[in-house]
Amino acid sequence: MIDGLLRLPLTRFEDERGWFCELRRDSALPKPMRQTNLSFSRAGVIRGLHYHERGQDDLFACVRGTARVVVLDRESGETFTEDIGDENPVAIYIPGVNAHGFEALTDILFCYHVTVEYDSADPDEHTVAWNDPRVAHLWSSETPILSARDAVES
Numbered sequence: 001m002i003d004g005l006l007r008l009p010l011t012r013f014e015d016e017r018g019w020f021c022e023l024r025r026d027s028a029l030p031k032p033m034r035q036t037n038l039s040f041s042r043a044g045v046i047r048g049l050h051y052h053e054r055g056q057d058d059l060f061a062c063v064r065g066t067a068r069v070v071v072l073d074r075e076s077g078e079t080f081t082e083d084i085g086d087e088n089p090v091a092i093y094i095p096g097v098n099a100h101g102f103e104a105l106t107d108i109l110f111c112y113h114v115t116v117e118y119d120s121a122d123p124d125e126h127t128v129a130w131n132d133p134r135v136a137h138l139w140s141s142e143t144p145i146l147s148a149r150d151a152v153e154s
Contacts (some may be wrong), residue, residue: 001080002071002073002078002079002080002095002098002130003073003095004030004095005071005080005092005093005094005095005098006010006029006030006092006093007082007090007091007092007093008028008059008091008092008093009089009090010061010089010091012088012089017048019142021063021089022028023061023063023091023111023113023147024091024113025041029059029091029093030057030093030095031057031115032115032139033059033086033113033114033115033118034114034115034116035113035114035117035118036111036112036113036114037070037111037112037113037114038063038109038110038111039101039109039110039112040107040108040110041067041104041105041108041110042104042106042145043104043105043106043107043108044103044104044141044144044145045056045103045104045144045145045146046101046102046103046104046130046139046141046144046145046146046150047087047101047102047103047110047147047150048070048099048100048101048102048127048128048130048150049070049072049099049100049101049103049127049128049129049130049132049135050099050100050125050126050127050128051096051097051098051099051100051126051127051128052096052097052116052124052125052126052135053097053124054116054124055115055116056096056114056116056124057093057094057095057114057115058093058094058096058100058114058115059091059092059093059094059112059113059114060084060089060091060092060094060100060102060110060111060112060113061083061084061090061092061110061112061113062085062086062102062108062109062110062111063085063109063110063111064085064086064107064108064109064120065085065086065103065105065106065107065108065109066083066084066085066086066087066105066108066133067083067084067103067105067108068081068082068102068103068105068138068140069081069082069083069084069100069101069102069112070094070100070101070102070103070135070138070139071092071098071099071100072098072099072100072128072132072134072135073098074099074128075097075099075117077134078145079135079138081138083105085105085106085108093100095108096115096124096126099128099132099135101130101150103139103141104142105140111140113143117139119147120137124125127149127150127152129152129153130144130146130150132154137154
């Protein structure tokens with residue numbers, strides 16, 4: 001497993017009303033979280049791969065639907081992938097020096113907590129191409145929906 005990456009099973013408490021789930025507990029994490037982001041992605045979207053040189057870590061959780069998480073250790077080339085969400089309620093803690101992203105296998109609501117607040121004046125956002133040869137085979141799609149930023153080619 002990639003050094004520092006944590007796989008945190010999430011427990012859902014369900015009844016006739018729906019379910020409740022604790023998404024994060026900072027005491028269980030290597031660093032406290034500073035900001036929480038929520039995104040909606042349509043099936044077929046890939047967001048990433050991104051990494052942060054100044055030490056921002058991410059905690060990924062898919063709160064509705066199914067997402068494929070992909071992580072690349074940029075130094076060793078080691079990879080990690082797991083489908084998380086409705087059928088596999090797991091959060092993935094990713095040290096930000098590793099390139100990371102996710103693919104919406106269905107329409108998804110995706111929550112990611114980060115250890116550093118976003119600074120639009122000095123963003124610590126860097127990109128590895130989604131189709132980099134080290135990870136291209138891990139995605140389910142060869143023609144994903146991408147943002148302009150993520151559409152860089154390997």
